[in-house]
Amino acid sequence: MNNNVCPVCRGKLSVGVQAWHFTCHSCNYEKGDLEPVINEVSPHKLVNETVRETGLRDIRVGNFNKLLGVISALKPGGGKLVDVGCAHGWFVEAAMHKFESLGVEPDEVVFKATHARGLPVRKGYFPDTLKDGEMFDVIVFNDVIEHIPDIVKVLSECHSRLNSGGLLVLNLPSSDGIFYKIARAFCRIGKYSYFERLWQKGLPSPHVHYFNPKNLSDLLAKNRFTAVKSGTLPTLGLPGLYARISCAGNLGKLSTIVIYCAVACAIPVLRLLPSDIVYVVAEKD
Numbered sequence: 288m289n290n291n292v293c294p295v296c297r298g299k300l301s302v303g304v305q306a307w308h309f310t311c312h313s314c315n316y317e318k319g320d321l322e323p324v325i326n327e328v329s330p331h332k333l334v335n336e337t338v339r340e341t342g343l344r345d346i347r348v349g350n351f352n353k354l355l356g357v358i359s360a361l362k363p364g365g366g367k368l369v370d371v372g373c374a375h376g377w378f379v380e381a382a383m384h385k386f387e388s389l390g391v392e393p394d395e396v397v398f399k400a401t402h403a404r405g406l407p408v409r410k411g412y413f414p415d416t417l418k419d420g421e422m423f424d425v426i427v428f429n430d431v432i433e434h435i436p437d438i439v440k441v442l443s444e445c446h447s448r449l450n451s452g453g454l455l456v457l458n459l460p461s462s463d464g465i466f467y468k469i470a471r472a473f474c475r476i477g478k479y480s481y482f483e484r485l486w487q488k489g490l491p492s493p494h495v496h497y498f499n500p501k502n503l504s505d506l507l508a509k510n511r512f513t514a515v516k517s518g519t520l521p522t523l524g525l526p527g528l529y530a531r532i533s534c535a536g537n538l539g540k541l542s543t544i545v546i547y548c549a550v551a552c553a554i555p556v557l558r559l560l561p562s563d564i565v566y567v568v569a570e571k572d
């Protein structure tokens with residue numbers, strides 16, 4: 288991977304808080320030189336997938352419904368939608384009521400489980416798994432674009448697969464988020480584990496990019512998209528919180544309960560601070 292040039296402003300990237308982490312001092316874009324590892328068995332063992340799925344479902348589905356409300360308001364007539372890296376198919380499931388929907392998922396195990404639920408999903412990568420000339424009105428990336436090394440290429444592919452007036456929807460972590468800022472602050476005192484966890488270092492699919500809303504909309508503008516709507520989505524909610532904490536590490540029962548209570552009490556305050564999840568809806572120029 289080229290770790291020298293910023294994909295947003297073409298500025299020079301410098302080494303950040305660790306040897307694999309790079310930042311652009313011009314636009315604050317951040318890059319991780321962490322190669323994605325898919326369909327290999329060993330990293331999967333690091334995460335208890337079932338517990339993780341339970342913990343994430345409630346907050347994700349809530350956020351997906353909010354995002355769908357935004358997309359539907361911009362595309363009231365519906366149309367064809369593809370969710371890239373659809374995972375368990377939760378977004379596709381919600382979108383099916385309003386759009387002719389398709390999910391694309393490269394992970395064999397996850398694809399099989401989603402397909403078995405009867406959802407419209409195709410195995411493979413975007414756009415390789417699409418048919419010749421297959422076009423869409425909406426292309427969605429939920430927690431996916433930050434995992435793709437050649438983001439400029441994929442934006443170009445989205446542009447050519449969208450109908451006129453088509454929408455690109457990105458839902459991704461933000462470097463302006465309070466949890467990200469805290470994790471970076473911990474690095475200054477030599478505590479790297481939380482920062483590494485946010486980048487998903489050592490997990491099956493680590494993050495490659497961290498954007499903030501400003502440099503993200505600049506990147507889109509340079510790749511022939513105009514941001515028409517953006518906003519934030521909550522990172523934490525009470526439903527599923529216990530399961531998320533209990534799969535975060537080798538915590539004892541008591542520690543899990545104590546952390547759960549502390550985080551649960553902090554949620555109303557955290558909601559007032561910059562969110563770690565942002566979305567942008569951009570129209571094809």
Ligand SMILES: [Zn+2]
Nearest residue numbers: 293296311314
């Ligand atoms: Zn830059």
